[in-house]
Amino acid sequence: MRKVATTATRVAQPEAVGPTAHLYLDGVTVAFDGFKALNGLSLIVDKGELRTIIGPNGAGKTTMLDVITGKSKPDEGMVFFNNQVDLTKLDESAIANLGIGRKFQKPTVFETLTVWQNLELALKARRGIFRTLVASLTDAQSDRIEEALEIIGLPSRRDVLAGSLSHGQKQWLEIGMLWVQDQEVLLLDEPVAGMTDGEREQTAGIIRGMVGQRTVIVVEHDMQFVRSLEARVTVLHEGRVLTEGSLDAVQNNPTVVEVYLGR
Numbered sequence: 001m002r003k004v005a006t007t008a009t010r011v012a013q014p015e016a017v018g019p020t021a022h023l024y025l026d027g028v029t030v031a032f033d034g035f036k037a038l039n040g041l042s043l044i045v046d047k048g049e050l051r052t053i054i055g056p057n058g059a060g061k062t063t064m065l066d067v068i069t070g071k072s073k074p075d076e077g078m079v080f081f082n083n084q085v086d087l088t089k090l091d092e093s094a095i096a097n098l099g100i101g102r103k104f105q106k107p108t109v110f111e112t113l114t115v116w117q118n119l120e121l122a123l124k125a126r127r128g129i130f131r132t133l134v135a136s137l138t139d140a141q142s143d144r145i146e147e148a149l150e151i152i153g154l155p156s157r158r159d160v161l162a163g164s165l166s167h168g169q170k171q172w173l174e175i176g177m178l179w180v181q182d183q184e185v186l187l188l189d190e191p192v193a194g195m196t197d198g199e200r201e202q203t204a205g206i207i208r209g210m211v212g213q214r215t216v217i218v219v220e221h222d223m224q225f226v227r228s229l230e231a232r233v234t235v236l237h238e239g240r241v242l243t244e245g246s247l248d249a250v251q252n253n254p255t256v257v258e259v260y261l262g263r
Helices: 063-070 093-100 115-127 129-134 139-152 167-180 196-206 223-229 245-251 254-261
Strands: 019-033 035-046 050-054 076-081 099-105 185-189 215-219 234-237 242-247
Touching: 019 050, 019 063, 035 063, 035 076, 035 167, 035 215, 035 242, 050 063, 050 223, 063 099, 063 185, 063 215, 076 167, 093 099, 099 167, 115 139, 115 167, 139 167, 167 185, 167 196, 223 245, 234 245, 234 254, 242 245, 242 254, 245 254
Parallel strands: 050 215, 050 234, 099 185, 185 215
Antiparallel strands: 019 035, 019 076, 234 242
16 A cells, blocks of 8 residues: 655644543553554544544554553653543543443453343443442442443443343443443443444434533444444544544545555
8 A cells, every 4th residue: 555645743832722522642652562553643532522432544543542541651752631630641540430431342241140230330430349349339329320320321231230221232231331330431442342233323312412421432343333323534544543523524524535545
């Protein structure tokens, strides 16, 4: 594929970005054995926004999530949360405790526990193992779990083992586990991989219902699903932002067409 020219746009310092910025990356570069998985990536996501991230394989999407969550450290650049905390200075645990949660493509639920118990464990996760086992739920905590069950569409499945859920329902449960933890930013990596058409549709509804209540970043390859989210789209290519806009706008962008079709 012919190399496509891109223009790196460096983001301003925190005080110049604006009060609505929830998460932004400024000039982030990550190299592995000389290959730049991210190459001066700059990106701003506002508080309460739903943003979808697309791009060809190797564009840097997963590495971007790794940097945000502290799994990978950048060689250059900064990642700011709430205009004040540089996430590149923190480890994964500290970043999660700040309110940034990630859901991987493969769901990781406790299959031998019920749906309710999975949500209860997620809610108490920060207390430590012993306190989790012996502590009773407060009314407010029970209400939060009930709220999560409604959001993810599983109130009637609360008492069934998570292992008996469909693949899609396990994905929803994991989203619910992030919700009850009150994570401010949810990073969803290919959330509809392996789902049926009906599950994809319901997942889109779950995610759209979070707009304004959480900041949600979705990395996805399924363009039909991306369209159903009705969100701003960011296209990554060769480790940086190629373009942003509505899905129709980016799909009709000649440079995007060239990147995806390899012409």
